[in-house]
Amino acid sequence: MGEKIFVGADHVGFNLKNRLVDELKKLGYEPIDVGPKKLDPADDYPDYAKPVAKAVSSGEVQRGVLTCGTGLGMSYAANRFPKVRAALAWNEQIAELSREHGDSNLLILPAQFVSEEQGINILHKWLETGFEGGRHQRRVEKIDK
Ligand code: RB5
Numbered sequence: 001m002g003e004k005i006f007v008g009a010d011h012v013g014f015n016l017k018n019r020l021v022d023e024l025k026k027l028g029y030e031p032i033d034v035g036p037k038k039l040d041p042a043d044d045y046p047d048y049a050k051p052v053a054k055a056v057s058s059g060e061v062q063r064g065v066l067t068c069g070t071g072l073g074m075s076y077a078a079n080r081f082p083k084v085r086a087a088l089a090w091n092e093q094i095a096e097l098s099r100e101h102g103d104s105n106l107l108i109l110p111a112q113f114v115s116e117e118q119g120i121n122i123l124h125k126w127l128e129t130g131f132e133g134g135r136h137q138r139r140v141e142k143i144d145k
Helices: 014-026 046-057 072-078 092-100 116-128 135-143
Strands: 004-009 030-033 063-068 086-088 106-110
Touching (some): 014 030, 014 116, 046 063, 046 072, 046 106, 092 116, 106 116
Parallel strands (some): 063 106, 086 106
16 A cells, blocks of 8 residues: 555635545555545535644654645644644645755645646645755754754
8 A cells, every 4th residue: 555645625625635635546645535525615624634734743644735725724723733844835846845945744735726737736746855854954853842
C-alpha cells in the first residue's frame, strides 16, 4: 500500500476534494477521505480540518490535504495543531516553496480561486518537492520552541 494521506474539505471544496482523492489513488497513495461524503451546504470547515490536522500532528500520517473556499478557515484551524505546517497554496510556485523552505506537511487549496486542473497541478508539485533543510531546518525548528 502507498503512503496514507488524510484529505478533507467543506462544501465549497467538496468537488475539488473528490478530484484530489481520485488523483492521489491514481498516483499510488492511500488517501483517507474524512469527508464530506456528500454535498451539504451547511457543513463547517473545522469539522474536517481537525481530523486531518490531528492525524498529521500526532504522526499517524506524514501529510494531509484540505480545501475550502478561500483556504483560510482550514488554515486557521489546521495550524493550531502542534507540528502542523499547513500551507495555503494557490499556485505551483507557492506549493514548491512551502515544501523547500517550510517543510509544509499539510497542503490547503482555495477551491474558489483555483480550477480543479490547477488544484491537481499544485498537488503534484507539492507531493514531488523535497525540503531543502540547512538554514530552513533551523527556522522550522524554532516554530515549536
Ligand atoms: C464557507 O462558506 C466558507 O466560509 C469556507 O469555504 C471558507 O472559505 C472559509 O475560510
